[in-house]
Amino acid sequence: MTPADFSFLQSFLKTRSGLDLAADKQYLIDSRLNPIVRKRQLGDLANLVRALRTGTDKALENVVVEAMTTNESFFFRDKTPFDQFRDTIVPAIAKSRASTRKLRIWCAAASTGQEPYSLAMIIKEMSGTLANWSSEIIGTDLSTEVLEKARAGLYSQFEVQRGLPVQMLVKYFEQQGEMWQLNPAIRAMVQYKTFNLLDSFSGMGQFDVIFCRNVLIYFDAPTKRDVLARMARQLAPDGFLVLGAAETVVGLTTDFVPMNGCRGVYLPTGKGAAAQPQLKAVNAPGLTPSSAMSGLSSAAAKPTPAASNVLPLTPSRFRT
Numbered sequence: 001m002t003p004a005d006f007s008f009l010q011s012f013l014k015t016r017s018g019l020d021l022a023a024d025k026q027y028l029i030d031s032r033l034n035p036i037v038r039k040r041q042l043g044d045l046a047n048l049v050r051a052l053r054t055g056t057d058k059a060l061e062n063v064v065v066e067a068m069t070t071n072e073s074f075f076f077r078d079k080t081p082f083d084q085f086r087d088t089i090v091p092a093i094a095k096s097r098a099s100t101r102k103l104r105i106w107c108a109a110a111s112t113g114q115e116p117y118s119l120a121m122i123i124k125e126m127s128g129t130l131a132n133w134s135s136e137i138i139g140t141d142l143s144t145e146v147l148e149k150a151r152a153g154l155y156s157q158f159e160v161q162r163g164l165p166v167q168m169l170v171k172y173f174e175q176q177g178e179m180w181q182l183n184p185a186i187r188a189m190v191q192y193k194t195f196n197l198l199d200s201f202s203g204m205g206q207f208d209v210i211f212c213r214n215v216l217i218y219f220d221a222p223t224k225r226d227v228l229a230r231m232a233r234q235l236a237p238d239g240f241l242v243l244g245a246a247e248t249v250v251g252l253t254t255d256f257v258p259m260n261g262c263r264g265v266y267l268p269t270g271k272g273a274a275a276q277p278q279l280k281a282v283n284a285p286g287l288t289p290s291s292a293m294s295g296l297s298s299a300a301a302k303p304t305p306a307a308s309n310v311l312p313l314t315p316s317r318f319r320t
Contacts, residue, residue, distance in 0.1 A: 001029065005049040012052060016065050017142060018198050018227075020220040032067045036060075066143045072214075073111035074162035076118045081213065081242050084262045086122050089240050093208055094129050096238055101133045106204065106234070108197060108212040110139030113150025113190065114159070115211060117182060120189040121168050138204070140195035147192045153182035198223075201230045208236050213264070214244035221252065228253045232268055241266040 006026060013019040021028070033045060040060070042048050051057055052064065076082050093103055103123070107116040116139040123135050141147050160169055160180045173180040195204075197215065210231055216224045232255035235241060241256055243249070243264050249256045256266035 001026065001045050001049075005046060008049055008053065012061075013065065013068055014220075016061065016198075017069055017196065018219045018223050019068060020218060020223070021068075028068065033064060036063055036067060066145060069143070069218075073114045074159065075114045075164035075168075077115065077163055078213075078245060079163070080245075081211070081264055082118055082122060084265055085119065085209070085242070086126065088262060089209060089242075089265070090123075090126060090129060092238075092240075094133075097208070101130075103130065103133055103135045103209075104205070104207050105135075105137045105209045105211065106207045107137065107139045108195075108210065109215045110141045110147070110150060110192065111143075112146045112155075112159075113139060113153065113192070114155075114163075115139070115213070116150075116190045117153065117186060118163075119211070120186050121172055123189065124172075124186065135189060137190045138207075139190050139192045141192075142194065142196045144194050147194060150190075150192050151187070153187045155180050155182070197227055201234050204234055206236055207234055208239045209242065210235055210239070211242045213242060214247070216243065216247045225252050229255060232256065235268055237268055237270060239268060241268075 006023075006029070009029060010021045013021055029045065033048060037043065037045060037048050040048070042051065048060075048064070051060055055061075090103075097103065105116075105119060107119070110116050116137045120135075120137055123130060123137075139147075139150060141150075154176065155173075156179055160173065169180070172183050172186050174183065175181075212227075212231065216227065219227065228249060231241060232253070240259070241249075243266065245264055247264070248258075249266050250258070255269055257269055259265040259267050
């Protein structure tokens with residue numbers, strides 16, 4: 001690939017998705033776009049770039065963006081944010097929203113749905129704390145393909161083995177041949193929408209909690225600042241922003257401050273930050289780390305023969 005073609009792809013991906021493709025990442029271009037070249041019978045990457053330059057093949061543009069973005073996701077990924085959601089965030093919101101009994105959550109980069117469905121299962125398990133509450137979870141991603149899978153709630157043996165506690169597998173899934181189907185009640189708790197984080201957030205409404213994990217790491221500093229500033233406007237003054245373990249707002253914005261004792265959780269400056277000393281972790285009845293977030297038993301974790309052929313997914317973590 002010529003330097004000019006690589007430069008074009010850098011600019012194209014930055015404009016379309018926010019991806020900041022470093023100069024040493026050309027191997028990603030080769031590994032992720034060559035399958036498109038073969039499928040489209042374009043001959044080589046130079047012809048693919050030539051087709052993109054015309055700006056007339058929107059389907060090709062979408063395929064390229066989806067191929068270059070990452071779609072890694074699994075149930076209760078990293079565990080800590082979900083523990084903090086259950087033990088600290090939900091109890092705090094249950095107290096502050098006692099009069100309205102409404103909880104609204106946005107999962108940016110929802111990918112194939114494991115993150116929003118993990119939150120939905122926690123909310124269902126906390127029915128005592130959230131009795132008679134209205135809960136809404138919005139999962140967004142720029143890939144229509146991964147969102148179709150998320151809506152179906154149908155996962156392979158390999159996918160349900162990755163982080164999903166065996167208790168929740170038994171309680172909330174039904175086996176369909178070699179696949180596992182999430183039950184309708186949990187699926188109904190999440191709405192999925194195609195959305196790009198580079199677009200306006202004005203139509204999203206206000207949220208109590210925003211999960212935007214492992215997304216900012218793919219953006220350059222100006223894009224990170226822009227996304228955080230716009231998220232601050234969509235978050236309730238006493239809401240919570242949850243980022244990935246390798247992400248931070250420090251040095252990027254003054255709209256958020258880290259929450260004491262909660263890794264990756266940030267509060268809006270002002271009312272949220274001022275209330276920080278009053279927020280304490282509370283274990284919700286019936287959903288302790290040992291009972292609800294433990295790993296799969298060896299029996300449940302044993303893959304079916306077909307599962308041995310399932311390859312790891314390649315994150316809309318940087319999608320929305």
